[in-house]
Amino acid sequence: MTTGLRYVYAVCRPFDAALQSQLTGVAGVPPKLLSHHGLIAVLSEVPECDFAEEPLRAHLEDLDWLSATARAHQGVIDALTTVTTPLPLRLGTVFRDDSGVRTMIEAREDGFRRTLDRLEGRVEWGVKVYLDAGTAVPEKPSAKAVSGREYLRQRRMRTRSRDEMWQNAETFAQGLHEALSGRAEDFRLHAPQDSALSGAAGRNVMNAAYLVPRGESEEFVELVDGTKDAKDDTPGLRVELTGPWAPYSFTGESGESGGEGPA
Amino acid sequence: MTFPSGGRVPEPYGQSSGANLADILERVLDKGLVIAGDIRINLLDIELLTIKLRLIVASVDKAKEMGIDWWETDPALSSRAHRDELARENAELRAHLAELERGRGQEDPSLERGRVSEEPS
Numbered sequence: 001m002t003t004g005l006r007y008v009y010a011v012c013r014p015f016d017a018a019l020q021s022q023l024t025g026v027a028g029v030p031p032k033l034l035s036h037h038g039l040i041a042v043l044s045e046v047p048e049c050d051f052a053e054e055p056l057r058a059h060l061e062d063l064d065w066l067s068a069t070a071r072a073h074q075g076v077i078d079a080l081t082t083v084t085t086p087l088p089l090r091l092g093t094v095f096r097d098d099s100g101v102r103t104m105i106e107a108r109e110d111g112f113r114r115t116l117d118r119l120e121g122r123v124e125w126g127v128k129v130y131l132d133a134g135t136a137v138p139e140k141p142s143a144k145a146v147s148g149r150e151y152l153r154q155r156r157m158r159t160r161s162r163d164e165m166w167q168n169a170e171t172f173a174q175g176l177h178e179a180l181s182g183r184a185e186d187f188r189l190h191a192p193q194d195s196a197l198s199g200a201a202g203r204n205v206m207n208a209a210y211l212v213p214r215g216e217s218e219e220f221v222e223l224v225d226g227t228k229d230a231k232d233d234t235p236g237l238r239v240e241l242t243g244p245w246a247p248y249s250f251t252g253e254s255g256e257s258g259g260e261g262p263a
Numbered sequence: 264m265t266f267p268s269g270g271r272v273p274e275p276y277g278q279s280s281g282a283n284l285a286d287i288l289e290r291v292l293d294k295g296l297v298i299a300g301d302i303r304i305n306l307l308d309i310e311l312l313t314i315k316l317r318l319i320v321a322s323v324d325k326a327k328e329m330g331i332d333w334w335e336t337d338p339a340l341s342s343r344a345h346r347d348e349l350a351r352e353n354a355e356l357r358a359h360l361a362e363l364e365r366g367r368g369q370e371d372p373s374l375e376r377g378r379v380s381e382e383p384s
Contacts, residue, residue, distance in 0.1 A: 005301075005302065008298075008300070011296075051302065052302060053302050053303060053304065056302060056304055057304060060304070060306070066288070067284055067288070070284075070287050070288050070291045070292065071284075071287060073291045074287045074290070074291055077291075087296055088290075088291075088294075088295040088296065089295055089296050089297075089298055090291065090292065090293075090294075090295040090296065090297050090298075090306070091291040091292050091295075091306075092300075092302075092304050092306065093298050093300045094300045094301065094302035094304075095300050095301045095302075096301045100300075100301050104298060104300075108298070115296075126286060148359070148360075148363060151359055155352065155355070159352075190289070193285050193286075193289065194285070200283065200285075209294075242286050245290060248290040248291075248294035248295045249290070249294045251294070251295055251296040252296075
């Protein structure tokens with residue numbers, strides 16, 4: 001067995017409830033808690049042969065390894081979210097030993113406390129809007145022998161209805177975002193996802209994250225569900241809700257918030 | 264804290280239900296707190312990430328700058344969509360033109376023959 005490194009998932013405040021006993025983290029290692037200065041670092045002892053700089057860099061190029069590790073990381077964060085409000089760290093935050101983790105906590109404890117206070121009891125909901133342009137505008141093959149003028153006319157009409165769909169999608173997304181941000185404490189508008197990676201049908205036109213108090217989540221989810229009726233008159237639109245997530249998108253210090261409103 | 268003690272924890276809507284791999288990667292690789300550990304890895308140096316995950320990782324700062332109107336100005340969404348559209352339309356028009364010309368090409372010889380046959384009489 002090689003020496004262990006410390007893979008840190010999250011920092012949080014001490015909590016009473018026990019983590020799921022079956023929980024395994026990255027590299028199949030159960031997470032443990034390191035308490036220091038009234039804060040908890042949640043970490044796994046991981047083998048150096050996989051998580052030292054060289055092997056880690058190589059592993060990150062391997063989409064299978066990366067996916068498994070990302071899921072394991074998220075699994076631990078998820079488990080923590082059910083018992084406390086964790087401050088999730090980015091994948092691949094690795095220290096040599098416990099004392100390295102303690103030093104890091106000491107250096108950043110004020111910032112941790114501020115952020116943990118701000119996020120306490122909040123969860124993140126992800127809302128995406130997709131436009132499935134392919135099914136909504138059937139590209140009916142025009143009659144074989146049309147004149148050039150007729151052909152261009154048909155093309156223009158198809159283009160116009162596609163433009164209209166985009167416009168409708170944008171209007172819908174904007175309205176949805178206004179309604180949801182009114183119910184959220186904060187929000188982030190993320191870059192749309194590449195459908196080649198997500199495998200989702202249609203084009204991702206909105207990819208937003210909302211910070212919502214856990215106690216108000218039910219109303220928030222109902223609000224999102226309610227939009228399913230509103231979008232009936234806009235064909236090809238789909239709203240997707242994910243969560244509750246740990247507040248991944250809101251870990252930055254409040255100063256750098258993008259959620260204060262449109263810049 | 265409003266969580267019930269005793270270990271049994273509420274999972275109100277099913278944890279991260281509906282989340283696909285892209286959702287998970289987006290959050291664990293691109294969101295979350297950045298802390299320099301002892302093992303220094305710059306995620307943006309990873310070739311796979313910059314290629315396969317470019318859209319979710321690399322364009323985030325830009326999307327932030329753009330605020331709420333990002334989808335109108337994001338080249339990945341609008342201008343490229345329009346450019347692609349123009350290129351496709353162009354190709355279609357060319358094909359259609361070629362088709363028309365082929366049709367005309369078949370008519371021409373008969374026209375000429377007709378004219379030729381007219382002359383001797």
